[in-house]
Amino acid sequence: MNDKPVRILIADDHPLVRRALGGSLSQLGQVTLEEAGSLDETLSKVAAVPDLDLVVFDLRMPGSSGLGGLTQLRTAAPDVPVVVLTADENPRLALKALEQGASGFIPKTAPEPVLLAAIRLVLQGGIYIPSMVAEHAANAESGGGGGNSRSPRQSLTARQRDVLALVLEGLSNREIATRFNLSEATVKAHVTAILRAYNVASRAKLIRAASAEEGNDTLMGEV
Missing domain, CATH: 1.10.10.10 (Winged helix-like DNA-binding domain superfamily/Winged helix DNA-binding domain)
Structure with missing residues (x-):
């Protein structure tokens, strides 16, 4: 990734997860972080912040019980890449998320180097597909x-x-x-x-x- 500043929205209903993830993403360089704790907050953020480079999205949070939330997010912001970060490690769910337009699927158990490599890949226009x-x-x-x-x-x-x-x-x-x-x-x-x-x-x-x-x-x- 180059030195261009990037703006990333972390959408997760657990403040500790958002804080820990923000600390990891800060290693990418010039990163501005936005946060949301529910699907409604996520949709409001993507509408209010037009220069988002990436959304890191938990499928399960208030207002989102799975892929339906991803579908709403992709509809609201079709040009913003979305990386799903979730505790669910079901490969079928991962494939369905990719089919619905996610640019990556990262289990929350992934080591930090894997997480950062995946985020860098997506920010460069790539698609991250986990080995599973x-x-x-x-x-x-x-x-x-x-x-x-x-x-x-x-x-x-x-x-x-x-x-x-x-x-x-x-x-x-x-x-x-x-x-x-x-x-x-x-x-x-x-x-x-x-x-x-x-x-x-x-x-x-x-x-x-x-x-x-x-x-x-x-x-x-x-x-």
Whole structure:
């Protein structure tokens, strides 16, 4: 992150959490902090402070019992990135939050270096996806016996196979998101899960591995 001053709204109903989080965020440099302790206060703040750079949002506070609060916040301030910071570590909830437009999902148990790295990433225009989301996506529909005999492609969900097909065509995450009417964060989560399934670290290696697998499948079918 550069030295440009940033303004961050911390929306959490626990004053001690806001104070501790503010102390951590002060390490980012020139940071001006705003606070809110309920959904109504959060919505009032985003309306009154037009130059917000980020909202750190707890899903569960007065007026917000979950994703409904996130939806209202995204509707009220669609151009302000929102990072969900919550005690709930359910990967399905994390994926749903990303699908609804959150730019990141951080469990409150995350170490401070992880928290700061995630916030920096989002402030730079990125999307933070916790490892539990990718692991959950990679394991989806792959349970049951005989898992060791499944090919990487067979271990993918139907949606992940659709995403893989477009990756092989050379489409970017943004183009894939547009094609399937998904958020870019959701596509990134799927791509991360696909990379894990193929045990590769880049799209180029994924294309080679998936193309080779496809070739082998064709040969097996011709036997």
